[in-house]
Amino acid sequence: MPFTNFENRHFSSEEKNAVNTALASLETELIPKLANLTADERKQYGSVNEQNxxxxxxxxxxxxxxxxxxxxDVDWVEFMNDHDSRSYLQTTIQRLQSIIDGLTNAKILHDWDNYQASLTDYDYAKYKASTNAIGYQTKVSEIGQFFAGRPSGSSNKTTSTDTPVAE
Structure with a gap:
């Protein structure tokens, strides 16, 4: 195969269901505790910096x-509850961010694999179109519109213009 499958850890239906169930449970537990601030409120309350x-x-x-x-004059029970909740939320955010980072990285690799396979398929379609095989010229034209400044016969894997037109 002309490209490497960087990411071959795929989700089974059972795994997808388990993750979705866990996320639904997490959402159910967190929704009553979430805050929805407007942009102005976010500016007003801001973020406590490291010095503070x-x-x-x-x-x-x-x-x-x-x-x-x-x-x-300070409600110390509330102060301690706020401090405890803040610490818990920070730890939870860090854990979730770690999961998000790992998921994002895995998605990047799956995207890369899809893109490389798509380039291979496009090259194949160009080859078939050059033999006048039926239907391939339309496929080449439709896929080719996503490549900026590339002549229709150029190689997709060796030029610096492999980047599709920005969305």
Whole structure:
């Protein structure tokens, strides 16, 4: 075969169903806890930067070690609940991001495999069209429109113009 199948780990129907069931369960558990902020609200509340996280953690450390120095105006039960939820969410986001990164990388490899196979099929169609085989000229014309600046007879795998026209 003229190309390498970089990604040959495919999902069975059972695996797809198991993943979809797990995702549905995750969504069901998370939906009541999710927040939907507008763009303005995201700007208003922003993100606590690293310096401010140090302040939060130092205040928590003082609360844990010397509660008598803590302001009576702060709802410390809520503070601790917020801190615990924030820590849990950060860990969960990191775990999910790791899964997303792995899925994205696998998808990239499947896309690459599909693209290389498509180029091989296109080259075959061009060969068949050159022999006047019925139907291949239409296929070559329709696929060929996706290649920018490439003469219809050029090789798809060795030129620097293999990139399809940007969408």
């Amino acid at each position: 996280k140090l302040i939060i953690n130092k205040v928590k450390d003082f609360r844990d070690s010397q509660p008598n120095l803590s302001s009576p």
